[in-house]
Amino acid sequence: MSENPYISYDARILEVKDMTPREKLFTLRFVDPEVGENFSFKPGQFVIVDVRGFGEFPISLCSSPTRKGYIQLCIRKVGRMTKYVHKMQEGKIVGIRGPYGNGFPMEKMEGSNFLLVAGGLGMAPLRSVLWYAIDTGKYDHIWLFYGTKAYEDLLFRDEIVHLLKHGEAMNCSVKLAYEIESPSCIYLERGFSDRVCKGVVTDLFKGEEFDVENTYALICGPPVMYKFVIRELSNRRLSPGRIYMTLERRMRCGIGKCGHCIVGTSTSIKYVCKAGPVFTYWDALSTRGLI
């Protein structure tokens, strides 16, 4: 047996950063430089993190492929495995296999506008798109609509606030919505009254018009969010083929074998790990159970 797709590569944790009480940002580098060199990915793809002897779980790549030499994963502590990883310190080794999934079609979208709609942890894969677009400069304008529970839940807080202040110079407009008030958000709201508001992410759509012929919407968030965001986009007559979303399912193998991520019905069975996790709204219209 030469090549075994289930065996992960050693990656060293270079940095662990607390982002919120629940989420940490892990910066990793492959121990074998050749592996690192060969590891290329597209925004929207994910890896399987392997804590040898304890288990594996899928996590989106939240860094951009334009920034080489490391990868970043934003991991929320929710259960057995993620709790374990949250205890790991800088210098420790984890296994990484991947990248898996289709990712966003970045090349096809060149020259267009982006509307990134993120809810909570959904910011993680969209951050990869955001930085990719800013770094390559191959895209027109970028809007980021980001909704969180509270200011304290804002992921990549420094980056987001920086973009809120200076984004226009990078062709990027950021809007934030929060549900629970705090002194920090009131302060932000005062500074950016047109772009920060109390409410849910769909409230950010109020009064906004998009050039639907030249815009792609990329959505990622909790399952409930999709329906409402898609309604806003459909009201503005954005084609279902221009709406991309990245989905989560239970995943074991990440490579189309274990069957856990299967969705659809007798005419449309799909593996989210292979055919996705990025799908268009058209895929959702023709595949029952996708959203």
Added chain:
Amino acid sequence: MRYIKLSSKNFERFFKALGIWGKVYGPVKKGDIYSFQEVQRLEEIVLDYNRTMLPPKKFFVRPKDTILRLKNGKWENDVEEGGFVLFGLHSCDIHGLKILDKVYLEEPVDPYYKARRESAFIVGISCIPDEYCFCRSLGTDFAMDGFDLFLHELPDGWLVRVGSVKGHELVWKNEELFDEVTDEDIQHFREFEERRARSFKRKLSKEGLADMLDLAYSSPVWKKYADICLACGNCNMVCPTCRCYEVCDKWINAYEAVRERRYDSCFMENHGLVAGGHNFRPTRLDRFRHRYYCKSYFDPSAGFNCVGCGRCDEFCPAGIEHVKVLDEVRGSLQ
């Protein structure tokens, strides 16, 4: 295809000759059921069995399988053992393996499955359907490939179809056991096949089935059966095309761990459960329906995901019948 004849008097010697390839497994009777087990002598095999409980997938995707071993912080592969012979596979089970091939041999290739597939020597055998079989409706009642040798019963022996180079080589090494096929043999072969075709009692109407089921998503029939279903997952275990698996790491001592995978069932509540307690198929109805959609998925390049072996019917403790469910769901559209 190459056709040759194996006469009854040489059958035993042929069986022994298979042994050079490796261990031989064949259908044996255990209590009331049949099962593929290692056999030493031809007499142990029941040639006219109807179906085993576990299909031959168990040799390629094992119910419980150690895939990796952790030693000094590094994963190691488990070494594969040598060749083995699966003797007496029915056509539907051969088709079942071909469906698994589509999953496990597609890139990235599953190395465990591939190694076992390559080390298996498959001998098919003709059968007569019982009340559960509906393979004929699905076109899986006859295998054109996916075997090394296929034995068709004749009054005085077997008509052998040679389906692979491996099969050809075995025949070559044992040339003296085989004869040329005569016109009379061909006549008998045809008669057997015709008699067999007439013996099917169960039929699945598959015309437009995938679309019909899709349209009948909200049919009350799903609920009717989901209410009877015990969610035991037996139908998944015995199905030759079901192959969902779970993965689990286990420590065997302070320094060594193994990563195991084992059969999973989409009837289990946690099959679609993700972090935070969100379940993509929260009710038994969702899960029941999902299995039928998965089995009735129509892949234009490969057909349906069901081979009509009848196992899920025979081994369902609630007496749920696959074809009946599908017919009723389709019927509920009118």
